[in-house]
Every structure is written in C-alpha cells, then in structure tokens.
Amino acid sequence: MSTITLQVPEKVDLDPKETARFLAAKLYEIGRLSLGQAAELAGLSKVAFSEVLGDYDVSLINHPIADIIKDASKI
Incomplete structure (x- = not known):
C-alpha cells in the first residue's frame, strides 16, 4: 500500500480515521x-x-442497474 500526505489547513478539524473511512x-x-x-x-x-x-x-450494492438487469436476464 502506498502513502499519501495531504496538507490541510489547521482550522479544518479532520480525524484521520474518519477521513480514511470517507x-x-x-x-x-x-x-x-x-x-x-x-x-x-x-x-x-x-x-x-x-x-x-x-x-x-x-449503497452497499454499487453495480449499474444495466448490469443487474443483464445478469438477472441470464437466470
């Protein structure tokens, strides 16, 4: 895994864990x-x-609707 460093103004209150989750x-x-x-x-x-x-x-399900319809038509 690579590391990225961001320069964020001090007045912006960012929690590292919350930022990683976002x-x-x-x-x-x-x-x-x-x-x-x-x-x-x-x-x-x-x-x-x-x-x-x-x-x-x-959404947990992030597939395009066209792909879902295509897959469902194969059943």
Missing part, C-alpha cells in the same frame, strides 16, 4: 476499490465497513 467509502462508490480493499483502507472488517457505508450515503 475516502474508502467514496472510492468504493465509484468502483475504484472492491469492498475488501475499501474495508482494509478504512481499517475495518468487511461487515463493519458495509455497516458504515450509509453514513456516507453510499
């Missing part, structure tokens, strides 16, 4: 990370991470 949730939402990868970035288990996704308005 970033993980948003990267999961846009499909850049799998659930497992995002959970690892957030420092949580997959179950715990899936439970906090709602805190960031991110």
